[in-house]
Amino acid sequence: MKDNNHVAITNLSKTYKKQNSDVLALNGITLNVSRNEFLCIVGASGCGKSTLLRILSGLDKEYNGSVSVGGTKISGPGLERGIVFQEHRLLPWLTVRDNIEFALQTGTQAEKANLIAGHLKLVGLAGFEKAYPNQLSGGMAQRVAIARALVNRPDILLLDEPFGALDALTRLKLQQQILAIWEKEKTTMIMVTHDIEEAVFLGDRVVVMSERPGTIKKEFEVDLLRPRNRSGVAFQQVRKEIYREFYADLM
Numbered sequence: 114m115k116d117n118n119h120v121a122i123t124n125l126s127k128t129y130k131k132q133n134s135d136v137l138a139l140n141g142i143t144l145n146v147s148r149n150e151f152l153c154i155v156g157a158s159g160c161g162k163s164t165l166l167r168i169l170s171g172l173d174k175e176y177n178g179s180v181s182v183g184g185t186k187i188s189g190p191g192l193e194r195g196i197v198f199q200e201h202r203l204l205p206w207l208t209v210r211d212n213i214e215f216a217l218q219t220g221t222q223a224e225k226a227n228l229i230a231g232h233l234k235l236v237g238l239a240g241f242e243k244a245y246p247n248q249l250s251g252g253m254a255q256r257v258a259i260a261r262a263l264v265n266r267p268d269i270l271l272l273d274e275p276f277g278a279l280d281a282l283t284r285l286k287l288q289q290q291i292l293a294i295w296e297k298e299k300t301t302m303i304m305v306t307h308d309i310e311e312a313v314f315l316g317d318r319v320v321v322m323s324e325r326p327g328t329i330k331k332e333f334e335v336d337l338l339r340p341r342n343r344s345g346v347a348f349q350q351v352r353k354e355i356y357r358e359f360y361a362d363l364m
């Protein structure tokens with residue numbers, strides 16, 4: 114059965130309290146995400162995208178409105194939600210294996226070893242267990258971060274500009290890889306990106322946020338079969354529509 118409200122955000126607002134003035138970062142966000150959906154969120158710098166992901170991850174609990182997963186209000190970080198940031202955030206003094214094990218919450222040593230090996234294979238890094246983060250390229254380190262975020266088998270993967278710091282070619286490769294993982298694991302994906310083409314390539318739906326205070330400006334269904342052809346007419350048409358919406362305030 115399709116679960117249209119796997120993630121349900123209703124009238125979410127967030128104000129950062131500052132000494133002299135408060136910053137209204139999000140205002141009246143209402144958004145539902147279906148189970149297994151790949152949702153992309155685009156918006157100008159400072160519009161509150163990371164704030165929204167932090168609230169979904171449970172790292173930020175100070176907000177107004179309601180945010181729930183599977184009908185349960187989010188009250189803090191949970192194993193059913195994994196998160197990947199723009200920087201890999203691996204611990205430099207631990208090997209790849211130990212970085213992933215550090216995140217693993219349950220299991221015997223043998224089960225953990227199996228899970229770690231399985232997830233490294235999933236991200237195409239089988240055999241790199243003993244490497245240290247400084248022996249990996251940026252793309253490889255980010256793949257370890259993805260493996261680490263998936264190792265507790267979350268229902269939802271939150272991705273905060275995960276490919277933003279990578280070169281163009283690595284970025285294209287990791288886009289293919291995250292799609293393959295999504296198709297295999299059926300994880301609900303919520304990805305923030307600055308890159309409209311990336312959003313159209315990956316998303317079932319692309320949400321455009323307004324400038325601060327962040328609101329949902331417009332949603333676009335991306336009704337294109339995968340694998341998507343970036344230079345195809347239909348792809349370019351969707352990209353242009355989103356681009357127009359994205360830059361409407363600036364033109």
Ligand SMILES: Nc1ncnc2c1ncn2[C@@H]1O[C@H](COP(=O)(O)OP(=O)(O)OP(=O)(O)O)[C@@H](O)[C@H]1O
Pocket residue numbers: 129130131136138156157158159160161162163164165325
């Ligand atoms: N801890 C904080 N204290 C005060 N203000 C904050 C804090 N974190 C974020 N903000 C402000 O809230 C707004 C939204 O920030 P946020 O990082 O969520 O935006 P963003 O859309 O992710 O930006 P970017 O695309 O540049 O990463 C910004 O104006 C930012 O300055």
